[in-house]
Amino acid sequence: MFRALVLLVMLAAHLGAATTVLDTFDTVTVSTPASGCTVSSVAARVGNGVQLAWQSASKQKFAYASAGQGGASWDAAAGISFWVKGDGSDHLGAIEFIWNGDYGQRYAAAFRINSTAWTKVTIPWSDLIPEVSNSGNVPLDPAGVKKPSLLQNMAFGKWWYWRDDAACTYVVDDFALESSITQDTNLYRPAGSPLARVRAKLQVGSPITVVTMGDSLTDYLHNSNTSTNWPTYFKSGALSGYGCTATVINPAIGGTELRHNLVMLGKWTQVTTTPDLVTIFFSYNDWTSGMRGAQFRQVLVDAIRRVRRATLGTADVMIMNTCPADVDWDTMLELAQAGRLAAADENAGICDIWDAFHAYGSTHSQLYSDGVHLSSA
Known part of the structure; x- marks a missing residue:
């Protein structure tokens, strides 16, 4: 009974959510890096999508998405989403943003590509993690200083610290803003001895x-x-x-x-x-x-x-x-x-x-x- 109730609550939340597609990726609106990645248009779940075929040792190569530029509507959203079809490998894909034109303020998230079926990747603002250790690189907050509306230069690719930079391929489709994202808020904090x-x-x-x-x-x-x-x-x-x-x-x-x-x-x-x-x-x-x-x-x-x-x-x-x-x-x-x-x-x-x-x-x-x-x- 409890499990059924949880599912009903999640379904209700889902039905009340709105997805605003910013880029269908029906045409290639993602830049091709000078080396390390081939970007092409392929058939997708709806219309076309953008395929990124990464060569090995391709970290610090970035494919920029033209729709990945924040605006006022981003502060009213809960986060972003896109669809991914992976190559079945245990490698990860990654995205990055720069905040307000400052390359010392960077935010990143990773996503799995281990499924060859279409999978929706949903990233709340809190899961775009600050990548730099300076005092200004704090978590995103629509009501705070680091507003998502000032995110810029969204790119697929991995920064210098990644060891997982083997060859891999994935297709992306329908980059969107999400008005609501269901998150696990349980802290799973033990009541007794932590170990x-x-x-x-x-x-x-x-x-x-x-x-x-x-x-x-x-x-x-x-x-x-x-x-x-x-x-x-x-x-x-x-x-x-x-x-x-x-x-x-x-x-x-x-x-x-x-x-x-x-x-x-x-x-x-x-x-x-x-x-x-x-x-x-x-x-x-x-x-x-x-x-x-x-x-x-x-x-x-x-x-x-x-x-x-x-x-x-x-x-x-x-x-x-x-x-x-x-x-x-x-x-x-x-x-x-x-x-x-x-x-x-x-x-x-x-x-x-x-x-x-x-x-x-x-x-x-x-x-x-x-x-x-x-x-x-």
């Missing part, structure tokens, strides 16, 4: 699956981690300490920031939507790009909520707060504190890396292989 479920599995030696979101301190492929990386230590410790086999899904990418990895969240959720634990370990690149304490707390809260919604609350979430650098030993304290506060805000787990490293005092240099990344110590 109770994964701890219970460890204690009885049950297998667990862990997703390790992070930058170069977590990335297996970063050259500093070929012999020393904490996810491998975690797996070994789970086995030796608890007799527990840990499967680690590691989407971490060196050089990236937390927001970049929120854009790419749909990549690892194609592998699993039911991990036992998701760890979130960022700071250094965010700091160097301009992120500071109060804003980082907000971004971490957003990250916790997005992970919980993506996993429908099945995953325990743990913040691993700031790892200090050898030379900048105390510089990023406000980010470490932001991690503690965000974990408390959302009742997430906290692994206090900052305090663990500072316990070494004057002998801390031994912890690093290069002043930033971990040594075998």
Whole structure:
């Protein structure tokens, strides 16, 4: 009965929503990059659509859509939509906007192309994620400073931080504004201990699956981690300490920031939507790009909520707060504190890396292989 009621409410919301098509894509109104992508007109779900055939290693190549220029009607809308027919691969497509002509204010979203059937992609303004860590790049809000009406230069393509830039093809049709978008507003915040479920599995030696979101301190492929990386230590410790086999899904990418990895969240959720634990370990690149304490707390809260919604609350979430650098030993304290506060805000787990490293005092240099990344110590 409850499920039927929910479906009726969602149907009523859908019937009351209006879709305003801005571009049918019946003609090619998307620019062709100088290299890396072939843009063409093909038969679509209604009339024609625009096909984008991306070559491998084509990130930082963009195909601009002429209809992707904000206006007053955008502030009255809940977000945007378009239809996609993918190539059946596990790669993602991506779109970007520039805000008010400022390339330091960028917003992005990713979408799946793993279905060869037509699928409607609906993106509320809150899911166009700020890509840059400066203080001005805050979430879009029709009632606030960052109004969607000032979005410009919508483009299909991936910015520098994407590792998933293999060849892929998709077709898009009917770019539109949506007057109403149904969103999952459940916070999935645990009532008790934030790590109770994964701890219970460890204690009885049950297998667990862990997703390790992070930058170069977590990335297996970063050259500093070929012999020393904490996810491998975690797996070994789970086995030796608890007799527990840990499967680690590691989407971490060196050089990236937390927001970049929120854009790419749909990549690892194609592998699993039911991990036992998701760890979130960022700071250094965010700091160097301009992120500071109060804003980082907000971004971490957003990250916790997005992970919980993506996993429908099945995953325990743990913040691993700031790892200090050898030379900048105390510089990023406000980010470490932001991690503690965000974990408390959302009742997430906290692994206090900052305090663990500072316990070494004057002998801390031994912890690093290069002043930033971990040594075998």
